[in-house]
Amino acid sequence: MDRHTQASSADARLWAIVGATGTGKSALSLDLAEELVAAGRRVEIVNADAMQLYRGMDIGTAKLAPDERRGIPHHLFDVLEPGEEGAVAWYQALARSMIDQLTAGGSDVILVGGSGLYVSSVLFDFRFPPRDDALRAELEAELERRGVEPLLERLRSLAPKTADAVDARNPRRVVRALEVLLLGGDPQVVLPQEPTLWRADTSILGVRCARSALVERLDRRVERMWADGLLDEVRELIPRGLAQGRTASRAIGYAQALAQLEGRMTEAEAIAETQALTRRYARRQVSWFKRYPGARWFDGPELSAPEESTAG
Numbered sequence: 001m002d003r004h005t006q007a008s009s010a011d012a013r014l015w016a017i018v019g020a021t022g023t024g025k026s027a028l029s030l031d032l033a034e035e036l037v038a039a040g041r042r043v044e045i046v047n048a049d050a051m052q053l054y055r056g057m058d059i060g061t062a063k064l065a066p067d068e069r070r071g072i073p074h075h076l077f078d079v080l081e082p083g084e085e086g087a088v089a090w091y092q093a094l095a096r097s098m099i100d101q102l103t104a105g106g107s108d109v110i111l112v113g114g115s116g117l118y119v120s121s122v123l124f125d126f127r128f129p130p131r132d133d134a135l136r137a138e139l140e141a142e143l144e145r146r147g148v149e150p151l152l153e154r155l156r157s158l159a160p161k162t163a164d165a166v167d168a169r170n171p172r173r174v175v176r177a178l179e180v181l182l183l184g185g186d187p188q189v190v191l192p193q194e195p196t197l198w199r200a201d202t203s204i205l206g207v208r209c210a211r212s213a214l215v216e217r218l219d220r221r222v223e224r225m226w227a228d229g230l231l232d233e234v235r236e237l238i239p240r241g242l243a244q245g246r247t248a249s250r251a252i253g254y255a256q257a258l259a260q261l262e263g264r265m266t267e268a269e270a271i272a273e274t275q276a277l278t279r280r281y282a283r284r285q286v287s288w289f290k291r292y293p294g295a296r297w298f299d300g301p302e303l304s305a306p307e308e309s310t311a312g
Contacts, residue, residue, distance in 0.1 A: 017112045045073070050247070084247075086247045092126070095121075116285060155181065231261060256269075
């Protein structure tokens with residue numbers, strides 16, 4: 001790379017750093033940014049962590065504080081209130097617009113995060129199932145009146161495989177699957193077997209970590225979240241709509257902290273459940289990102305502190 005070449009809008013490119021939570025994506029994104037700056041390029045970072053979109057959700061998402069960002073501009077952090085709903089189709093449009101704006105100005109962009117659908121929605125020609133606000137409102141009203149089981153039974157009668165795959169413990173996902181099915185779409189949105197890049201000028205870097213080391217790191221991190229004041233953070237977020245937020249209230253760690261504050265879990269139970277869900281989430285991320293074509297994989301750094309969110 002020519003260290004004396006300043007990027008222009010014609011050669012500005014998109015980088016993506018992906019991988020399971022806890023592997024060191026944030027650290028690698030900053031190291032890459034500094035290397036590119038040293039090469040004479042302008043660089044900005046765009047967030048692709050679904051929970052770091054929320055203002056005030058800092059401890060439980062391991063969000064980098066402004067003074068930890070090494071002077072690199074960061075975007076799409078703290079753009080939603082906890083009571084607001086984040087949706088991947090909304091995020092796709094927002095993130096792509098931001099990336100187009102930054103690259104048009106001559107900046108390389110580093111997209112970093114572990115929320116698989118969010119990352120894929122930006123990187124690939126990724127189209128979403130149909131939506132219908134009136135139909136969804138009707139299904140949600142039925143959910144309110146009768147509970148999730150009748151909706152799940154209806155889903156089973158129409159598409160048994162979809163019903164088996166949907167998270168029955170999450171009524172929102174049952175409603176969405178039924179909405180898409182009734183509109184004639186495919187409710188099982190997955191990464192295409194041979195995805196096409198949205199931008200040809202994209203480089204994908206994956207970060208990995210040995211399973212045993214990652215499990216130990218994630219378990220320690222969850223314990224540190226509680227020690228660093230996650231409960232106090234959640235208390236402050238409750239008046240801002242955290243408990244009512246469809247997305248934020250289900251975030252790993254935040255849901256368990258809410259349960260502890262409401263007396264439905266002990267602290268030990270809340271921590272243990274958060275650890276188990278975090279490990280499961282990391283396994284799903286590994287399976288998702290390993291299918292990315294053309295990704296170059298690197299071993300993550302030895303970290304002593306959290307690097308990215310487990311909350312998504």
